Amino acid sequence: MSGSLERLVFTAYSDANFNTQVGKPFSAWINPASYKHDYAILYTDRQAPGAPGPSPEFNRVGPESVSFELVFDTTGVVPPPVPGTPLPSDGVAGLISQFRALFGTTNGSTHRPNYAKVSWAQLQFQGVLSQMNTVYSLFKPDGTPIRAKMSVTFLAFTSEVQLAKQANMASPDMTHLVTVVAGDTLPLLCHRIYGDSRYYISIAAYNGLSDFRRLRPGSQIVFPPLAGTAA
Template identity: 40%
Template sequence: MITKLTITPCDLDAQGNVTGPRTSEAFTVRLNPSNYTRNFEITYNTTKAMGAAVMQPRFNGAGEKKMEFDILMDGTGVVPPTSPNSTAIDVDTQLGDLRKVVYTLDGEEHEPNTVMLVWGSFSFVGKLSTMSVEYTLFKPTGDPLRAKVKLSFIQYIGPTEAANAANLRSPDLTHSVDVQAGDSLPLLCFRIYKNSAYYLEVAKFNGITNFRNIKPGTRLNFPPLR
């Protein structure tokens, strides 16, 4: 049996974390995509350090950001149904079913659904970014018989998952430093991050209001870069 790509709306808790898919509302394609594109992105902090002659990009994070693919919708009856009890469905109805899942505003969230795309072992959670429809075959009456739908989804990560991934809940204990005489916060930031521009963030993280007057012996924690 051929496994079909499914697009399923997800429930979110009050904080925006995904709690599970609403499988009864899933949209199943009749024809799987012939290909799909996964876009991965590496981001860098490009803040130029004060007094630096050149800007040196510092690694900030990496991850999958976008997924794109096309699906073909057919209303001629040539394409096999998704289940033995299904019948031929016209293109406009198929498009309406898809829009309900990915495009129509959710009644409670007042924004498009967060959806889970699953095809075999591959899964992706995101929100619709763009959707375009190209009609390619028509009845003599002008009603569409076939359409190609281009879909692009941007990755969705809930706040709990994002915090865990970035390890923002605690400082990196390997970057705890006891201030020595002659040390300055910009200098320490350069030693840790190779970029002195983070001194204000580190001062805020440690509750320091006067970063120019840090007493020797003070222990500072340097959190992971965001």
């Protein structure tokens, strides 16, 4: 393990299958101190009048979301994500506009905002931006903002095609052979097949992968039955 800093990265895609990337990935200037990952399971109350207790009946899996608080600082105290890059002359305004252009505005070709992949180590999340709030807290004498805190929330999104593929791969007692495409990561693939990204270390060892963070598009990875990953 190199111990190098791995930044939180947001990548925009114009299509629901996350194949066509838009622009360059956006890297956080400062990794968040924490993030919130929400799940919901919805039930229908079938309790009869006068019954002594509730009897909720499963309805459907509800919304899933992930939320971050991102800090932007162009005072010079925090180095840019790319070493050697000069600090922007417009402070944090351009960075926030760039983020909003990627995820919070309508794509002229698709007539809807872009889709987003959120990647940070074991966190691999596909979704759409649902909320973005920015508080500016430090300024140059001319009013240029040089420090801001931005709260963002992404809602999970899965296309119909991906749902069908996941349904076919849903059985953990079967072996799966997956061809890697651009943007795939081992934790994300483990989540698709097993429903849990934590198996990535076992799968990396099973396939003899020395660097699970950099999968080569076109390569194939074997995902054994779930019992076979326990070792």
